[in-house]
Amino acid sequence: xxxxxxxxxxxxxxxxxxxxxxxxxxxxxxxxxxxxxxxxxxxxxxxxxxxxxxxxxxxxxxxxxxxxxxxxxxxxxxxxxxxxxxxxxxxxxxxxxxxxxxxxxxxxxxxxxxxxxxxxxxxxxxxxxxxxxxxxxxxxxxxxxxxxxxxxxxxxxxxxxxxxxxxxxxxxxxxxxxxxxxxxxxxxxxxxxxxxxxxxxxxxxxxxxxxxxxxxxxxxxxxxxxxxxxxxxxxxxxxxxxxxxxxxxxxxxxxxxxxxxxxxxxxxxxxxxxxxxxxxxxxxxxxxxxxxxxxxxxxxxxxxxxxxxxxxxxxxxxxxxxxxxxxxxx
Amino acid sequence: xxxxxxxxxxxxxxxxxxxxxxxxxxxxxxxxxxxxxxxxxxxxxxxxxxxxxxxxxxxxxxxxxxxxxxxxxxxxxxxxxxxxxxxxxxxxxxxxxxxxxxxxxxxxxxxxxxxxxxxxxxxxxxxxxxxxxxxxxxxxxxxxxxxxxxxxxxxxxxxxxxxxxxxxxxxxxxxxxxxxxxxxxxxxxxxxxxxxxxxxxxxxxxxxxxxxxxxxxxxxxxxxxxxxxxxxxxxxxxxxxxxxxxxxxxxxxxxxxxxxxxxxxxxxxxxxxxxxxxxxxxxxxxxxxxxxxxxxxxxxxxxxxxxxxxxxxxxxxxxxxxxxxxxxxxxxxxxxxxxxxxxxxxxxxxxxxxxxxxxxxxxxxxxxxxxxxxxxxxxxxxxxxxxxxxxxxxxxxxxxxxxxxxxxxxxxxxxxxxxxxxxxxxxxxxxxxxxxxxxxxxxxxxxxxxxxxxxxxxxxxxxxxxxxxxxxxxxxxxxxxxxxxxxxxxxxxxxxxxxxxxxxxxxxxxxxxxxxxxxxxxxxxxxxxxxxxxxxxxxxxxxx
Numbered sequence: 001x002x003x004x005x006x007x008x009x010x011x012x013x014x015x016x017x018x019x020x021x022x023x024x025x026x027x028x029x030x031x032x033x034x035x036x037x038x039x040x041x042x043x044x045x046x047x048x049x050x051x052x053x054x055x056x057x058x059x060x061x062x063x064x065x066x067x068x069x070x071x072x073x074x075x076x077x078x079x080x081x082x083x084x085x086x087x088x089x090x091x092x093x094x095x096x097x098x099x100x101x102x103x104x105x106x107x108x109x110x111x112x113x114x115x116x117x118x119x120x121x122x123x124x125x126x127x128x129x130x131x132x133x134x135x136x137x138x139x140x141x142x143x144x145x146x147x148x149x150x151x152x153x154x155x156x157x158x159x160x161x162x163x164x165x166x167x168x169x170x171x172x173x174x175x176x177x178x179x180x181x182x183x184x185x186x187x188x189x190x191x192x193x194x195x196x197x198x199x200x201x202x203x204x205x206x207x208x209x210x211x212x213x214x215x216x217x218x219x220x221x222x223x224x225x226x227x228x229x230x231x232x233x234x235x236x237x238x239x240x241x242x243x244x245x246x247x248x249x250x251x252x253x254x255x256x257x258x259x260x261x262x263x264x265x266x267x268x269x270x271x272x273x274x275x276x277x278x279x280x281x282x283x284x285x286x287x288x289x290x291x292x293x294x295x296x297x298x299x300x301x302x303x304x305x306x307x308x309x310x311x312x313x314x315x316x317x318x319x320x321x322x323x324x325x326x327x328x329x330x
Numbered sequence: 331x332x333x334x335x336x337x338x339x340x341x342x343x344x345x346x347x348x349x350x351x352x353x354x355x356x357x358x359x360x361x362x363x364x365x366x367x368x369x370x371x372x373x374x375x376x377x378x379x380x381x382x383x384x385x386x387x388x389x390x391x392x393x394x395x396x397x398x399x400x401x402x403x404x405x406x407x408x409x410x411x412x413x414x415x416x417x418x419x420x421x422x423x424x425x426x427x428x429x430x431x432x433x434x435x436x437x438x439x440x441x442x443x444x445x446x447x448x449x450x451x452x453x454x455x456x457x458x459x460x461x462x463x464x465x466x467x468x469x470x471x472x473x474x475x476x477x478x479x480x481x482x483x484x485x486x487x488x489x490x491x492x493x494x495x496x497x498x499x500x501x502x503x504x505x506x507x508x509x510x511x512x513x514x515x516x517x518x519x520x521x522x523x524x525x526x527x528x529x530x531x532x533x534x535x536x537x538x539x540x541x542x543x544x545x546x547x548x549x550x551x552x553x554x555x556x557x558x559x560x561x562x563x564x565x566x567x568x569x570x571x572x573x574x575x576x577x578x579x580x581x582x583x584x585x586x587x588x589x590x591x592x593x594x595x596x597x598x599x600x601x602x603x604x605x606x607x608x609x610x611x612x613x614x615x616x617x618x619x620x621x622x623x624x625x626x627x628x629x630x631x632x633x634x635x636x637x638x639x640x641x642x643x644x645x646x647x648x649x650x651x652x653x654x655x656x657x658x659x660x661x662x663x664x665x666x667x668x669x670x671x672x673x674x675x676x677x678x679x680x681x682x683x684x685x686x687x688x689x690x691x692x693x694x695x696x697x698x699x700x701x702x703x704x705x706x707x708x709x710x711x712x713x714x715x716x717x718x719x720x721x722x723x724x725x726x727x728x729x730x731x732x733x734x735x736x737x738x739x740x741x742x743x744x745x746x747x748x749x750x751x752x753x754x755x756x757x758x759x760x761x762x763x764x765x766x767x768x769x770x771x772x773x774x775x776x777x778x779x780x781x782x783x784x785x786x787x788x789x790x791x792x793x794x795x796x797x798x799x800x801x802x803x804x805x806x807x808x809x810x811x812x813x814x815x816x817x818x819x820x821x822x823x824x825x826x827x828x829x830x831x832x833x834x835x836x837x838x839x840x841x842x843x844x845x846x847x848x849x850x851x852x853x854x855x856x857x858x859x860x861x862x863x864x865x866x867x868x869x870x871x872x873x874x
Contacts, residue, residue, distance in 0.1 A: 008450065220447075223445060223446065224447055225443065227434040227437045281431070282447050282454060283430060283435070283451045284430070285429035285430045285431075286429075286430060287429065327424075328420070328424070
């Protein structure tokens with residue numbers, strides 16, 4: 001437990017400073033950056049969905065530089081094997097000239113891992129990474145290796161090209177704390193991007209925090225108090241995604257096949273706590289829950305065929321939920 | 331942060347929340363009171379309107395009493411809804427946009443939660459609470475309810491002032507005009523031709539029989555005006571005309587009853603139900619057509635359906651023996667349906683359809699009968715008036731003067747008595763021509779005849795008829811030829827209904843020697859419970 005006043009204020013200030021440093025390199029994408037920061041501070045992993053060339057790799061690299069974290073990038077392809085991610089045992093010569101098996105860690109052994117185009121790899125390879133994400137350790141042969149702390153995976157997938165891809169199963173999607181959408185930059189942002197990237201001088205982020213700070217921050221955010229009735233609101237939102245619930249709005253009953261899991265409610269509360277802290281408050285408000293509802297729930301609710309035919313997206317349903325579910329219980 | 335510091339920080343939060351809680355209580359209480367006052371004033375306004383419309387006093391009193399009790403109920407509710415500190419904190423949060431700071435702090439305090447961030451949160455909430463402007467969160471005066479209460483109070487007071495000044499307000503409920511009702515609504519209200527504007531509304535052709543009575547009356551009038559006949563002869567002629575009119579009405583009723591019986595029996599059959607409904611709606615031409623079609627499609631009917639139809643027609647024939655033509659056609663059609671071939675069935679149902687059409691055409695409209703009856707009354711008043719004062723002389727034929735007077739008068743009396751008895755018998759057996767109601771014992775001055783053929787209940791209607799006071803009416807025999815206090819003195823209405831029982835003596839019908847009958851035609855032809863509607867329907871707005 002952190003028991004000094006400056007630490008909390010410092011935490012908030014540092015988090016904002018990190019965002020500022022990343023913003024010096026990444027133009028726009030404030031929502032994506034805030035989402036990634038929330039995932040970092042909550043100790044969750046993020047799935048970024050966006051077309052190529054929007055700065056996802058740059059975002060990870062900049063974050064790693066600002067936080068002084070070790071980072072790696074794995075380009076997922078259909079022929080990528082689990083060993084290529086988690087590492088493998090290789091034969092080495094020891095000092096005595098004897099040969100023995102030695103574990104060579106894969107790129108997953110980093111603080112920040114960018115899993116680029118995760119849906120291009122086979123399910124076997126995907127599950128190797130996802131197991132690492134969940135357990136925070138990897139097993140090779142009879143040995144188990146713990147991943148470094150903090151451990152943060154930022155996976156990306158392209159929503160357009162579906163040919164030759166292996167979409168992530170719902171159970172594995174559920175393990176991502178947030179699913180963030182990376183949108184195209186605006187015209188002004190595009191001009192700014194060109195100015196920054198086509199000249200000789202390119203901005204470099206300064207180191208603002210370190211891994212220890214991040215671990216400590218992940219503990220502090222869990223201390224943020226939340227009133228029971230605000231927590232009930234998060235639960236009502238989650239329950240309303242179940243079409244058999246009486247509180248489910250008509251859109252949910254019509255277009256949802258499966259609702260959000262309890263992990264969605266956990267994500268809502270934890271992310272809302274972090275959002276409140278980043279906003280300079282020590283308590284969670286309804287608007288914090290609403291703010292994180294979409295990234296926390298959009299990959300945890302499964303729409304049906306009717307929704308696809310009607311071009312109803314998960315975000316539309318979450319909008320409906322937010323509109324229809326009252327904050328105060330009646 | 332030490333516990334002492336925390337307690338110090340908690341005080342302003344509690345203080346502010348207590349203040350907010352009181353203010354919220356006041357606000358909720360005033361709101362409950364204002365709403366109850368609105369309901370009370372609404373009830374008072376309704377009570378005032380009912381007073382202005384002169385509604386029954388018990389009904390009005392209920393509104394006044396309920397209106398008086400409502401503020402007390404509102405006061406009770408106001409006292410009962412004391413909000414908790416948590417409720418107050420949450421309401422303040424929502425109304426002032428404090429992002430659940432006070433509510434969270436209050437909950438943390440009440441649950442005794444500890445921790446650094448908990449202390450920070452409570453400390454910050456206390457700071458916010460100290461600067462809180464409670465009056466902004468809880469405006470005491472509920473504006474909308476206050477405006478509504480004022481408006482209702484003004485309206486109720488206005489109505490009561492108008493009542494005190496003796497100004498009557500139009501009663502929208504009684505102003506509802508039957509013809510203005512939608513057809514469906516009118517039909518739902520009643521199924522009889524009063525509200526069925528189809529065939530009943532169409533002007534019917536003049537009945538030749540009634541036309542003949544009218545010609546008789548023309549002749550009587552002409553002769554009476556020329557002074558060529560005595561008053562007694564005039565009275566006798568009028569009595570004869572009256573008897574004829576009664577016969578016509580009676581026959582018309584028999585036909586109507588026969589049609590009703592046919593409709594009733596066909597209603598129970600699958601094949602004839604459509605025709606039955608059309609008959610009930612008074613669309614006899616269409617019903618005849620449907621009966622023809624039924625015959626033409628009889629080859630598609632099963633044996634049991636034919637048997638069912640034949641039985642129904644047979645029953646209708648048995649119930650309508652007095653309408654001989656129709657009864658015979660019904661029986662023939664029933665026989666053919668049982669055993670005849672297709673062509674004979676078609677022929678017999680054609681004949682039945684024609685009989686239905688004839689029976690419908692031979693009915694006499696209420697308006698026509700009423701007009702003739704009214705005219706008969708007028709003539710009786712004009713030319714039989716002298717006889718009413720000395721009816722015995724008036725009825726005495728001219729030849730009865732002098733030595734032969736007594737014998738001739740006796741002969742006249744016998745003749746009149748014979749006619750009277752005959753008519754009485756008819757009336758007793760067959761009922762009133764229009765099955766209408768009348769109250770001879772309580773005759774009212776003036777007359778209001780149904781002026782055209784639009785009105786009038788159906789002939790032979792099987793609805794029980796009531797007098798103006800709601801008592802069932804008893805049929806009394808025809809007393810043609812008997813005038814009040816003097817047998818054979820004058821004609822009576824086509825049939826006479828008398829209220830009450832136990833006195834069927836024809837001589838008592840007149841109820842006094844006040845000359846011609848002055849019963850409004852509507853009292854004879856229209857059931858008591860229908861009269862206001864019919865009067866309103868035929869009035870031209872002048873109140874007549």
